[in-house]
Amino acid sequence: MNTTTTAVGGLELATIEPANLTVRDQAREDATPDDELIASVRAHGILQPPLVEINGDGEWVIVVGHRRVGAAIAAGLTEITVLVRRRLPGDEGAITLGYTFQQRVAGPGGRSNPFGEE
Numbered sequence: 001m002n003t004t005t006t007a008v009g010g011l012e013l014a015t016i017e018p019a020n021l022t023v024r025d026q027a028r029e030d031a032t033p034d035d036e037l038i039a040s041v042r043a044h045g046i047l048q049p050p051l052v053e054i055n056g057d058g059e060w061v062i063v064v065g066h067r068r069v070g071a072a073i074a075a076g077l078t079e080i081t082v083l084v085r086r087r088l089p090g091d092e093g094a095i096t097l098g099y100t101f102q103q104r105v106a107g108p109g110g111r112s113n114p115f116g117e118e
Contacts, residue, residue: 012084013049014060018072021052021082022059033071041068042075053085 033041050065062069063085072080 012086014052014082014084015079016052016060016082017078018069018080020060021050021069022055022061023066024061024063031066031070033067033074037067037071038074041071041077045077046072046080049081049083051085052082 046065046068048065048068050068051063052060052065053063055061060082065082069080
């Protein structure tokens with residue numbers, strides 16, 4: 001697997017083939033990308049890199065961004081940029097909890113609707 005990593009301001013970015021990412025067991029049930037997201041990723045790429053970590057087996061595991069990775073695969077992208085999270089002792093679940101709240105606010109399909117418009 002070819003990867004390129006770059007450290008930026010204490011964060012690590014990596015370029016990786018999306019099909020090489022492993023899905024966590026607790027991925028949300030509605031993580032399947034819709035046609036609109038796939039078309040957007042095909043046209044513009046992924047605008048917000050998915051968050052991944054490397055597990056004890058050396059696998060790259062998606063923490064946040066399952067729909068974006070799925071859309072990249074469906075769009076035929078051979079490389080995407082991901083944000084690599086280095087896990088610290090005792091921080092299990094802290095980041096995913098924040099994103100889970102954000103998903104609940106955004107609603108189905110990951111789109112927020114702050115003005116209640118249809």
